[in-house]
Amino acid sequence: xxxxxxxxxxxxxxxxxxxxxxxxxxxxxxxxxxxxxxxxxxxxxxxxxxxxxxxxxxxxxxxxxxxxxxxxxxxxxxxxxxxxxxxxxxxxxxxxxxxxxxxxxxxxxxxxxxxxxxxxxxxxxxxxxxxxxxxxxxxxxxxxxxxxxxxxxxxxxxxxxxxxxxxxxxxxxxxxxxxxxxxxxxxxxxxxxxxxxxxxxxxxxxxxxxxxxxxxxxxxxxxxxxxxxxxxxxxxxxxx
Numbered sequence: 001x002x003x004x005x006x007x008x009x010x011x012x013x014x015x016x017x018x019x020x021x022x023x024x025x026x027x028x029x030x031x032x033x034x035x036x037x038x039x040x041x042x043x044x045x046x047x048x049x050x051x052x053x054x055x056x057x058x059x060x061x062x063x064x065x066x067x068x069x070x071x072x073x074x075x076x077x078x079x080x081x082x083x084x085x086x087x088x089x090x091x092x093x094x095x096x097x098x099x100x101x102x103x104x105x106x107x108x109x110x111x112x113x114x115x116x117x118x119x120x121x122x123x124x125x126x127x128x129x130x131x132x133x134x135x136x137x138x139x140x141x142x143x144x145x146x147x148x149x150x151x152x153x154x155x156x157x158x159x160x161x162x163x164x165x166x167x168x169x170x171x172x173x174x175x176x177x178x179x180x181x182x183x184x185x186x187x188x189x190x191x192x193x194x195x196x197x198x199x200x201x202x203x204x205x206x207x208x209x210x211x212x213x214x215x216x217x218x219x220x221x222x223x224x225x226x227x228x229x230x231x232x233x234x235x236x237x238x239x240x
Contacts, residue, residue, distance in 0.1 A: 011132035033150035117182035151194040153215035
């Protein structure tokens, strides 16, 4: 068993890795699930992107932002220094639970510029996501690989407590003009992207696991928007 996943990667990155990396190992089965990283490519210009949406995602820099835009770096957007001086009028707090409940690399809290939740419905990256998944299936099959597609679980649900909402970070970090996608928008967006995966699996008659319905939407299993705790990882393994 090998894992070729990487932080920040999308369905497009998986397509590239399938063609130029995974195929060299002649795997019997390839498993793919995406949603959130493709979804955030739809958001307007923010700290990680520049210019209008592009279907090959070249508008989005992600982890390379500090290299692509020196002088206007992503790290200027975040503040992790305790935050005792941060005004509630200017900043919003995100709790960093981490997979073991003790933060990430010693960080327990981050602060972002204040923004207001708004309805977001313009999922520009949805067609690119569908294109990439269909191409993934086609290329894998041509190479003699079995394919399993899965939906992506998340913590998003309409009745999240205020405390649980404090661990949600994706919409806040991709805010634009002091606005970010509301929780309701993120719920609807993830459903749209997961529905594409369901449709492709049915159309192409590949193996399919509806992880979104199999992983409980609680912080016992998901410690932020989509990342798994140890228990969450164990649940995903059991279902697959």
